[in-house]
Structures are given as C-alpha cells and as structure tokens.
Amino acid sequence: MPPAPAVPIPRALVLGSTSVYRRELLSRLRLPFAVEPPHVDEDPLPGEAPAELARRLAAAKAAAVARLHPAAVVIGSDQVADLDGEPLGKPGNHANAVAQLRRMSGRTVVFQTALTVMCQESGFVQHDLAPVRVRFRALQDDEIEAYLRAEQPYDCAGSAKSEGLGIALLDAIDSDDPTALVGLPLIRTCRMLRAAGVSVF
Template sequence: MPRTLILGSTSAYRRELLDRLRLPFDVVAPGVDETPQAGERPESLARRLALAKARAVAARHPHAVVIGSDQVADLDGEPLGKPGDHMRATAQLRRMRGRTVVFQTALSVVCLDAGFEQSDLAPVRVRFRDLGDAEIESYLRLEQPYDCAGSAKSEGLGIALLESINSDDPTALIGLPLIRTCRLLRAAGLQVP
C-alpha cells in the first residue's frame, strides 16, 4: 500500500510548490516553537527547525512520509526570520540594501515506521539593490511580505529589490527546494513523478 505524503507546514508557499510535483499530499501544522537558541547560526537554525517540524508531524503519523522545511535569512551570520509587521520589515530591508544575504532553506523527510530520516540544505545567495527608503516603503505597502524570511518575496514584487540570485535549486528561495525534495522523496520510496 502506498504511503501517505504529508507536508508538515502551514506555509501556503510550500503547499503551492509541492503541488507542482502532482503527488497527493495532506497538510498538517507541526506546532513547533521557532525561537532561535542563543548563538544559533542561521543554517543550524533552519536545519533544526526543518527536522523538528518533520519529526513532530511524523510522531502523529508514523506510517506517512513527512516533509519539514524552514528558511532563515542569513545576514553575516545573523538569522533574520519573518518580520511579522511593517516596522520590522522596514528595518530588515534597510539592513540588507546593497548587501548579499544567504537564504538558508532546510529540508527534512521522515518516515518513522520505515526508519527513514534525511535532511538537506539549499543555500541561496541573494544580492539586494541599494534600495532607497521610498522604494522600501512602496514595496512593503504593495506586497506586505510580513510572513517571509527577510521580508523578500521574490516570487512577487520582491524580485524588483534584487540584483542577483545564485542557487542550484531555484525553488529554494520561495521556501521548498524541489530538486532536493524529489531526491529525498525517492530515497524514502516514493515515485516522483
């Protein structure tokens, strides 16, 4: 009997990306505390949270193949998460203007009853333009990216804020690295496509 696939995430962006694979899947909120630990590096935070999300959902659905993912913007080793509001988003974008930020997108796939657990990390180097305050304000007013790590919604108007994007997994910046997801799902025994 084929295993159920579950996306352990409440992110609409990840759901839309996983839909591209045309696999049936369920969505379950992982309910994981995303607070960084003291001194935790961005890539370590992203990896820890992706695995914690997958494990939390797998504990409730041990026969399913569960995907967990997390993204943290890395500004010179400092983690920048979801801003949550206009004021924090403004501060994030002001700090990132004219600089390169690495968006660390971590992925974990877990199936408890098969004893399967693998993780991967898809870093994306993003160079921001030297943005003026009026550009930042206009972008935030139009896009309201308060639920996106680093306030940069590249699949929308946020693309106009950028000079370049460097990645070997282009969907990683949106929140779920599909090349790596396919690889891990195959390793877990699912047929893709």
C-alpha cells in the first residue's frame, strides 16, 4: 500500500507590530497569532514619498520579524498620512496633533497603508498598498481640542482616529478596503494569507 500523502503542517502566524489597533483588527479573523515588535527605524529617507515610505517600512517590519520566525507567516504593515506628497507621521504629543489637524482642515489627505506578508522558509512574499482618501471638514480650534482631549490619538498617523470621535472631523472616506484607515487592510490581508497557504476559515 502506498504511503499516505503528507499533510502540510499549518504555519504559525506572527504580526510584526507594536500597534494595538492592528492587533485588534487581526484578531477579527479569529486566527491564532503571536505578536513580535519589529524594531525598525521609521524615519523617512530624504525626499521619500509617503507611499514609498509606507511600503518600505511594511516590508522592513515583516523582514525583521521573519528573521526571528523563519518558519512562520509574518504580517508587516505601516501607515503614512500623505498631505500633498508630504508624509505626516504620528504626532507623539498634543501640540503636534493640533498642528497636524489645523493643516489638514478642509483638505483631502491620503492615508497610505502598506502591507507585506512573507514566510522566509517557503520564500513567499507579497506586498500591497491600500490608499484611503479622507476629506476633512473645515475644523474649528475648539473641535480639534475636544477631539484630542477625548481620543488622545498621539500614536495615530496624522492624528486621525476614525474608529472613534475622529469620524466627526470628516466629510468623506474613499476606500476599497474599509479597515485600512484604522491600520490593517483586512481584505488584502485575507487575500495574501490565502496565497501564503493560511486558511482563514
């Protein structure tokens, strides 16, 4: 009797991130996963466009964690707010957040959310970008202050936390992957996990 065909062993899934938002989003898929901080320098290179910065950092995060977990399927993601070609990162504090929101008032900002999925052992790697166009209302200073005091979004790119009170700052969101603005485009994530051999169901 011929031997039974080998059944592939499911690979571990690792999220290369320190973001609580990405962790919450990935948990929606109900897959077991570990979290590993990627320890990547997130400073932009001179003249680097926001989309390219997001792509580079997503790939760097995934690669850094894949070196630690070579047999696992690793997810790396990064988001950069793009204001007319200028990258806006995480404000870090209240004063910077006020300045960012004043600049974005009445304007359209593209939140460039990049994604990389890779497995070092199998050689699998895919990259994608989920741009989200966000049109901000003309914001009053008291609105900005009330929002920041309520949400304290100092760890969010462009100070935008649309899943909370930040939605009231906006006129419109245009995206083909609804969770991309929060930090992890789950439609693309599912597509890339399937390609990597991870069964979402």
